Amino acid sequence: MPGREARPAVEAQLLLASCKGGGPMQKRFLFFLALLLIVSLGLLAACGQPTPEVIKETVVVKETVVVEKKPVKLVMSFVPSGDTQQIITGGEAIERLLEEKTGYEIDTNVATSYAAVVEAMGAGNADIGWLNTFGYILAHEKYGVEVILATVRFGRPYYTGQIIVRADSGIKTLEDLKGKTMCWVDPLSTSGYVIPRVMLQAAGIDPDKDFAKTVEAGSHNNVVIAVYNGDCDAGATYVDARRTVEKDLPDVMEKVAVIAESPQIPNDTVSVRKDLPPEVVETIKKALLEIAQTEEGKEALKQVYEIEDLVEVDDSFYDGFRATLDAAGVNIEELAK
Structure with missing residues (x-):
């Protein structure tokens, strides 16, 4: 409180003033007494200061979870x-x-x-x-x-399919294929099976009954090679699968002829x-x-x-x-x- 802090200060001043009068021993005693009061005043002032507040802070450490993305x-x-x-x-x-x-x-x-x-x-x-x-x-x-x-x-x-024969076979039309050996690519091949069968039916040929034999060659290349070699009388491929084997069979375009082409596919x-x-x-x-x-x-x-x-x-x-x-x-x- 201000009153408590002011009183020792006044008393110290009075004691110092008293030192000016009196004998040497008295002056020395009063001087030390005044000094003691001043020190006491400082301590009292320090004690009167508020105690600093200690703030406790809780630090929450968040853990980052890294989710590894799986590759596609x-x-x-x-x-x-x-x-x-x-x-x-x-x-x-x-x-x-x-x-x-x-x-x-x-x-x-x-x-x-x-x-x-x-x-x-x-x-x-x-x-x-x-x-x-x-x-x-x-x-x-x-x-x-x-x-x-x-x-x-x-x-x-778009593309088209074709039915091919050996050029020297004497086969000129689809009707000529009755009783011959026919080469297909695969039952799910569009130009090597599905559409040619439609074309043959339109020409009056039953692809299930009118051939002496049918062969599933597995690929368009194989059909061309089979016709070229005479293993099949005719075959169905896309236009123009003959080009894919021309490197190995340079005369394939002359030896293998096209007798019919399909509509656009x-x-x-x-x-x-x-x-x-x-x-x-x-x-x-x-x-x-x-x-x-x-x-x-x-x-x-x-x-x-x-x-x-x-x-x-x-x-x-x-x-x-x-x-x-x-x-x-x-x-x-x-x-x-």
Whole structure:
């Protein structure tokens, strides 16, 4: 309190004043007494100061949990429509380019049949399928597989099929094929089986009864080689599969002749399984379109299926082809069972 602090100060001043009078001993005594009072005043003032408040602070350390993002792993399957080793080489190049573009981990394979890719996508064992046209139609109907891209050859996303014979065989028309040996590619091949059968039926030939023998060669290349070698009298391929074996058979364009061509068929596809996340689908689509514009990408696509480019399409792109199949009596729903 102010009153308590002022009283010793006044007393000290009085004592100091008293020192001026009196004898030496008295002056010395009073001087030390005054000094003692001053020191006591300082201590009293210090004791009167408030005690600093100690603030206790609790520090909460938050632990940051880092959730490691799992890499996207995909399986990409190719149908065996050409030379298997070439498809593997080109497919692996596309795989590498896709991994670089997307950061995904991709495993590539070439199936043993067209149907194997369809079934793998239906079972979730293949995420991306390079499906032929009819294979896609069936996979969409059966498993909800969706097309994201169509291939481009000769500047267009359409192609035609052809029926070929040896030039020296004497066979000139489709009607001449009765009683002959016929080479097919695969039961799910669009131009190597489905459409040629429609063409033959229109010409009055029953493809199940009017041939002496039928052979499933497994690829378009193999059909051309079988006809060239005389193992089959005729065969069905896309236009113009003869070019794919010209390096090994330089005279194939002269030795093997075309006797009929099909109407236009929408080109083969890059398709994805039903439940693939939309963001993954978009990433794959965007990456493939970009890859198709690079020199390295063009080379890989050409090696796979003689592809020049890729174009974005949706399922409606194949509606016209569905109508053709329906008019020919091909029941997709029945085949999908």
